[in-house]
Amino acid sequence: MAEELKLLGAWASPFSLRIELALKLKGIKYQYIEEDLSNKSPLLLKSNPVHKKIPVLIHNGKPIAESLVILEYIDETWKNNPLLPENPYDRAIARFWAKFVDEKILQIAVKFRLAKEKEKEQIIQELGEQLQFLEKELEGKEFFGGESIGYVDVVAYFIVNWLQVQQEVRQIVFISEEKFPVLCKWMGKLHEIDVVNGCLPPKDKHYAYMRAQIEAAKSAIK
Amino acid sequence: MANEVILLDFWPSPFGMRVRIALAEKGVKYEYRDEDLRNKSPLLLQMNPIHKKIPVLIHNGRPVCESLVAVQYVDEAWNDKSPLLPSDPYQRAQARFWADFVDKKIYDIGKKTWATKGEELEAAKKEFIDALKLLEVELGNKPYFGGETIGYVDVVLIPFYCWFYAYETCGNFSIEPECPVLIAWAKRCMQKESISESLPDQQKVYEFVLMMRKNLGIE
Numbered sequence: 001m002a003e004e005l006k007l008l009g010a011w012a013s014p015f016s017l018r019i020e021l022a023l024k025l026k027g028i029k030y031q032y033i034e035e036d037l038s039n040k041s042p043l044l045l046k047s048n049p050v051h052k053k054i055p056v057l058i059h060n061g062k063p064i065a066e067s068l069v070i071l072e073y074i075d076e077t078w079k080n081n082p083l084l085p086e087n088p089y090d091r092a093i094a095r096f097w098a099k100f101v102d103e104k105i106l107q108i109a110v111k112f113r114l115a116k117e118k119e120k121e122q123i124i125q126e127l128g129e130q131l132q133f134l135e136k137e138l139e140g141k142e143f144f145g146g147e148s149i150g151y152v153d154v155v156a157y158f159i160v161n162w163l164q165v166q167q168e169v170r171q172i173v174f175i176s177e178e179k180f181p182v183l184c185k186w187m188g189k190l191h192e193i194d195v196v197n198g199c200l201p202p203k204d205k206h207y208a209y210m211r212a213q214i215e216a217a218k219s220a221i222k
Numbered sequence: 223m224a225n226e227v228i229l230l231d232f233w234p235s236p237f238g239m240r241v242r243i244a245l246a247e248k249g250v251k252y253e254y255r256d257e258d259l260r261n262k263s264p265l266l267l268q269m270n271p272i273h274k275k276i277p278v279l280i281h282n283g284r285p286v287c288e289s290l291v292a293v294q295y296v297d298e299a300w301n302d303k304s305p306l307l308p309s310d311p312y313q314r315a316q317a318r319f320w321a322d323f324v325d326k327k328i329y330d331i332g333k334k335t336w337a338t339k340g341e342e343l344e345a346a347k348k349e350f351i352d353a354l355k356l357l358e359v360e361l362g363n364k365p366y367f368g369g370e371t372i373g374y375v376d377v378v379l380i381p382f383y384c385w386f387y388a389y390e391t392c393g394n395f396s397i398e399p400e401c402p403v404l405i406a407w408a409k410r411c412m413q414k415e416s417i418s419e420s421l422p423d424q425q426k427v428y429e430f431v432l433m434m435r436k437n438l439g440i441e
Contacts, residue, residue: 066319073311089286096286
């Protein structure tokens with residue numbers, strides 16, 4: 001049966017990139033469609049009328065929106081290389097941590113971007129506290145998924161990568177090896193895996209984009 | 223095998239109500255413990271050290287936090303009856319999407335209907351009704367979001383129904399004329415024991431909201 005799989009995404013979005021990684025880990029062929037978020041396509045507006053956001057996965061014409069929902073759909077439809085564990089309790093733990101990454105880590109990082117100078121120190125501390133929870137959860141494991149890459153790894157990788165790129169562009173430390181040896185080692189390991197690092201945006205392009213975002217935020221705050 | 227289930231909860235919490243309903247649907251016997259959120263128990267702080275929030279479901283000593291995570295856990299751990307999520311992956315994705323929509327919209331916007339005034343209140347009321355109308359379209363002419371029987375989205379959304387009276391009275395608006403299909407759905411849900419026994423009386427919720435408004439200095 002001819003399967004038609006389209007992913008509407010944006011090259012710099014961690015939400016879009018996590019879907020690409022999941023599809024690649026399972027060896028699933030798909031057509032990637034880059035969306036211009038300042039000029040959303042009719043297909044995107046039709047496929048996600050409620051939020052009008054990427055990523056959207058369209059499988060045989062049927063759209064699925066919200067990255068965590070899409071990840072579970074992919075895992076349930078293509079059962080090879082499972083992302084979520086089988087046991088209900090372990091699945092609950094994985095879902096808890098995915099939500100934690102998106103709500104705590106990402107939200108604080110976004111707060112930083114829009115913060116006034118004097119608030120930044122406080123926010124970095126807040127971020128550090130939340131990252132400590134993540135560090136502790138990973139202790140003693142190869143990956144969040146255990147011996148192999150799992151749901152939380154796929155969700156967290158691009159968010160932590162975003163923090164690491166921000167670090168380099170802003171010359172501020174969010175996630176030092178000294179304070180977060182486990183997380184940094186985990187990122188190092190993932191960076192070495194072709195199918196994973198192959199999903200990252202080209203470095204120069206990504207850095208330029210981040211710089212532009214930072215400048216835009218600065219002008220907005222003034 | 224001993225099956226010890228404890229729910230750390232707070233009686234007016236719509237998030238806690240979701241887990242109560244899920245457990246009731248599955249016929250699970252559990253111990254309900256009401257927390258004083260100004261004086262959280264050592265057990266709550268131990269079982270949810272990251273967020274320190276209710277609800278926390280404790281199954282044989284192991285905690286599950288976050289209401290949507292807990293409801294899915296209940297569905298999967300007691301999978302012998304009353305499935306809350308459908309079996310088809312695409313339908314499951316739709317159910318999860320709408321549960322996420324309820325989480326993003328209903329609580330925060332609903333709060334604005336009793337915690338804000340003036341222009342902010344008017345904007346919140348409009349946004350709230352718009353969100354409910356989208357849910358009405360999703361419901362269509364099915365008896366429940368889950369189809370013929372209660373499903374995941376029903377469990378996730380219905381707790382807010384006991385807060386509607388507080389929203390309407392504080393915000394000075396009426397939901398039923400705008401969303402008759404949704405109110406009909408809510409009344410249908412309240413016919414089910416698993417739901418009616420899990421939701422507090424709307425008058426009690428209203429009095430609780432009045433107390434919160436006073437504490438927040440809203441008049």
